[in-house]
Amino acid sequence: MASLVVMYGTPVDSAEFDRYYFETHVPIAKKIPGLRKYEVSRGPVVTPAGPSKVHLIATLHFDDVASIQKAFASAEGEAAAADVQSFATGGTDMLIFHSEEV
Template identity: 75%
Template sequence: MASLVVMYGTPADPAAFDAYCREKHVPLAKTIPGLRRYEISSGPVMTPAGPAKVHLVATLRFDDLAVIQNAFASAEGQATAADLQVFATGGADMLIFDSEDV
């Protein structure tokens, strides 16, 4: 299994961000080929020391890294990536990795 984790910084208007993310961005992202699962954080994002500088975390799961690469080369993947510019006013950091059960 491989994951793409997107950490969204605190947006200029959190309520507008949340509405756009749920109503527009998530449905768009769910069209990405090869996507197996899409999760978002609920409630405040925390660190062991207290609140994080992250407003929302999205985790997208795929079969492997090659599927992620192909997914974001697709028209749907490119449209989803471009959509970040529309609503992610706090920026977004992305991590991509394979994982294994241990």
């Protein structure tokens, strides 16, 4: 299993971010080939010390890292990546990794 984690920074307008993200971006991203599962955080994203600068975390699951690379080279993956510029006014951090249960 491999994951792409996207951490969205606090946007200029949280309500507009949430509206656009769930009404527009999620349907675009769900078309990415090879996507096995799509999870998002709910409620505030905090650290053990308190508030964070992260508004929302999305975790997209794929079979392996090669599948993630192939997915984002597709037209659907490119469309999802390009769409992030439409709403992510707080910036993003993206991490890709292989994981295994221990």
